[in-house]
Amino acid sequence: MYKELKSAVLITICFTVITGILYPLAITGVAQLIFPRQANGSILRRNGKVVGSELIGQNFARPEYFHPRPSAAGSGYDGAASSGSNLGPTNPALADRLSKGGAQFRSENPTYTGAIPADAITASASGLDPEISPANARVQTLRVASARKMNPDTLQAIVDAMAEGRTLGLLGEPRVNVVKLNMKLDELVPFQR
Amino acid sequence: MTPNGWLQIALFFVLIIACAKPLGKFIAEVMEGRRTFLTGLLGPVERLVYRLCGVTLDPEGKPEEQHWTRYAGALLAFSAFSALLLYAFQRLQGWLPFNPQGLNQNNVSPDLAFNTSVSFTTNTNWQSYVPETTLSYFVQMAGMTVHNFLSAAAGLGIAMALVRGFARQSVQTIGNFWADLTRATLYILLPISVVAALFFCSQGVIQNLNGYETATTLEGPRQTIAQGPVASQEAIKMLGTNGGGFFNANSAHPYENPTPLSNLAQMFLIFLIPGALTYTFGIMVRDTKQGWALFGAMSVLWFAGVLTAYNFEQAGTPVLSKAGVELSPTGEQSGGNMEGKETRFGIANTALFATVTTDASCGAVNGMHDSFTPLGGLVPLFNIQLGEVVFGGVGAGLYGMLMFAILAVFIAGLMVGRTPEYLGKKIEKKEVKMAMIAMLVLAAAILFFTAAGSVAEFAKNGYWNPQGPATANLNNPGAHGFAEILYAYTSGTGNNGSAFAGISANTPWYNLTIGLAMLIGRFLMVLPLLAIASSLAAKRQVPASAGTFPTHGPLFVGLLVGVVVIVGALTYFPALSLGPLVEHLML
Structure with missing residues (x-):
């Protein structure tokens, strides 16, 4: 032994x-x-300064930006504390958060009356999801366009160009990277802060 | 459910089938010590390891064959020492290199270090901590990554020992533990991991030793972004069916699993070796049809799981539709229950991942199981309770399924009144007894600890848990909360490591009890199986006769699936009906 x-x-x-x-x-x-x-880390830089990573979502609340999904990472998009909400399907806290999130989504995008895209008010698994569905982006296009004083069709064309389809036409889901999209918009159509 | 979703699921399965034979053959050659295309390169390393580590060689220069008690002794000695070393690494991390965030022993309490060290040694990878704020890069590399390799290699060795029991006759030995461990690591796990790690990097998985990045976000506030040597750990985490994340969000974190392609690769790596091992088994018992029969039974159970999980996750819940959420998939959004899921994976890939990771004893997650619909979440839970024999962990799936095969032929034998045989070996009192011990111990551990966790109360200012009931550590009320406790001990005992992660398990009470559950689940399962291996190896092979029950046809596959499901259902139905089943009715 x-x-x-x-x-x-x-x-x-x-x-x-x-x-x-x-x-x-x-x-x-x-x-x-x-x-x-x-x-x-696929780091994104602007004028040499680090503004984030194309893989790590960040908070956007201003109307001029496309908004990401709700995040349960720290106090929201904390890149050093990834986490989902871990709320179960019968938890009253989830029902509460969803109904508030739904109301907020509608008030931010008042012209939209259809069903809310499934990703828009649900918290992602990592809390760092950098992407939203193309349907979600489409709803937000009108708001962003009016906040940036630009033609919605021009904006939608930019969104479509930046949207990613399924890999090889088969894998995963179609999506739009919010961080990259917003960065691109700042470059193309800067707005006064 | 969409045609595209099913196509992705089908593609995944075709890849697993395609690799089963070539890899299975390779594994058989490696584990029997034959020459392969890698021997020229790695043979010298293998021999060097034997020499450095004092492995006894026989006159031909091969590692000496061991009786099961010595094999088990070696396994236990190795597990004990390597667990101790991991404990020391965690507690001493403040004095060790590769620690840009300056984490130290205050980040890892003794009970947490115990739990984590048991967790990684037993191939469970349950994590009651947030890795990015707890462990230094050194501990992640020299601790976690090492155990990801070695616990998988040990599992593979144990499976081979059991198969040798069937394949050999009239001998007392079942292989050499050190040789199994070394060969599995060097020839199988390491080469595939190197390729997979670099592939993951190409997809965007990070691999650096930098400190955490600080960004000034587009809207202004600062964001700290955790870094680290992730890809090298990610590869073996999936390939070794370990599942312990480099980050808290595990394979849902964009730095661990950034693209649909990396996601496919991760699921593929989970099933790669377990699928191939059925073919290895077939080769070693000189009848590959026997291996395909196991593969068939596993496939049936896998498909049933995917179908259920995909269906219920896509259907969503009334709470979602009440909030106005679109539940049907359209071309531009996935529909369904997206709470706790990532946009790039959607419903199909998350349901598939959850099924695969719990069919195997992996436990990595690309979505949060805690936020699944009740019956969608029942699938991963029940998969673990079935013993993770649906392809299963590296080695663990095969030895678990062989245990069920022994029970299945025993039950068939009872029905027709004949002494059961499997692969020419008579299955007698000792084998059935040992298989029953293994099974009962697992069920007892899960149910006993769940019961204790549901009723335990703690005093004020005590060491074990904050004052009040243990159920106060839950994130969800009612039936779902109970399911969190049941899932925790099921995952621990089953050496899975996934979680209904809302439970706050980082207290001495949960760290100790889940730690014990993991030890019981690994070793009290493995020891009886090694005893079976030895008892089988000593027996003579009986030639098949007209009365022999064939174990390679659809009848046996059906019987085997039946035994797995019925044993699981009978054992856990009462507990499940208090959790996910009643929750479904409450929707």
């Missing part, structure tokens, strides 16, 4: 070095070399 114990200690150390030090450091080295942008 003593012999097995000795092997247990040594093999743990051995594989800690191989799989715990060499493997991740090698992957880090190679990734930094061939995928430096992705490996460092």
Whole structure:
């Protein structure tokens, strides 16, 4: 038994070095070399300053911006505290939040009378979802266009150009990246703050 | 449900079928110590590991065969020491390198470190902490990543030991634990992980050692964005059916799983080895039809799960429709219950992921199971309770399913009044007894701890939990709250690691009890199975006769599925009816 114990200690150390030090450091080295942008977080910069990551959602409340989904990460889009709401389907707190969220969505987009797109008032799993559905973006186009004093059709064309379809026409869901879209809008049609 | 959704589900399954044979053959060659295309490169490393670690070699230079008690002893000694080392890493992280956020022992209490260290050693990866504010990069790499490899390799070894029991005759030995551990890690897990990690990077998964990024967002406020060596851990987290996230949101976090393509790859990696192992099993018992029969039974159960989860998640709930939410899918939005789901995955991919991760003992999540509809959420819960034998964990799925196969032939034997046989081995008192022990221990642990968690009360200023009932740690009231407790202990005992994550489990009470559940679920299952392996290996093979019940046809597949479902349903129906079932009626 003593012999097995000795092997247990040594093999743990051995594989800690191989799989715990060499493997991740090698992957880090190679990734930094061939995928430096992705490996460092797909960071977005404006005039050299970091404004976020294209993969990490952020809060937008102003009418000039497309709004993301509700977030349960920290106090909202906390990039160091990812989380869903974890509210169960029969929890009164969920019903309450949904009805408030629905009312807010309607008041922000008063001209829209149809059903609310499924992603618009539900909290995402990570709390950092950077994307919304194209249907959700379409509803918000009128508001954003009027706030930025631009033609809604021009704006919708920009949204459509930035929307991503299913990968290979098959995988995932169609979506629009809110962070990238809003950044693009600031570039094309700046507004007075 | 949409045709596109079903097409994605079908594509996933075709990939699993396509890889079963080639990878299964490769695994058989590796685990039997034969030469493969990687031997030239990795053979010297393998021999170096044996030499450094004092593994006893036989006169031919191969690791010495072990009796089951020595095999089990090696497994236990290894698990105990590696768990201890992980505990030490967590508590000492303040003095260790790769720690840009300056996290220290105050971030990891002793009870949390115990829970986490047991969790990763048993291939559970239950996490009662928020990783991005708890663990340094060093602990994530040299602790978590290492255990992701080794706990999977150990599981694979145990499965091989059991299969050798069926394949051999009149011998006392079932393989060498150190060789199984080393070969599985070096030849199977490591090469696939390297490829997968780099693929994940290409999709946007991060891999760096930088401190957390600070951004000034477009609207002005600052945002801190957690970083780290994620891709290298992500690959083995899925491939080893571990499931412990680098971040709190696990595979829902855009840095862990950024695109539909990375999502497909993650689900594929979960089932890759478990699917292939059925073929490995077929090769080793010299009848690949036996392996495909297990594959068939697993496929039936997998499909039933996906169908149920997809259906109910797409249907949504009355609360959603009352708030005015669109529940039908349209071309521009997914419809259904999107609470706790990511836009890029939608309903189909989240339902599929939830089913796959709990069919296997993975436990990674790309959506929050706690916010699923009652019956959609029943699927992952019940999958774990079935013993995670639907493809299952790396190794764990195969040995679990073989345990059910033993019970199935025993039941068939009772019905026709013959001594049951499986793969030419007579299944007798000892095997059935051991299989029953393994099964009953799991059920007892789940139900006992759930009951205790539902009624426990704590005094003021006590150590174990804040004052009041343990149920105060729940995030949801009523039946759903009960389901959170049931899910926690089911996940722990089943070594899954996913959660109805609303439960605040980071208290000494939950850390200790879930920790115990994980230990029971791993080792009190594995030890009886190794005993079965040894008892089978000692037996002679009986040639099949006209009276032998064939175990490679649809009749056996049906019987096996029946046994798995009936045992699960009979054991857990009362508990489930207090949780998800009654909640569904309350909608």
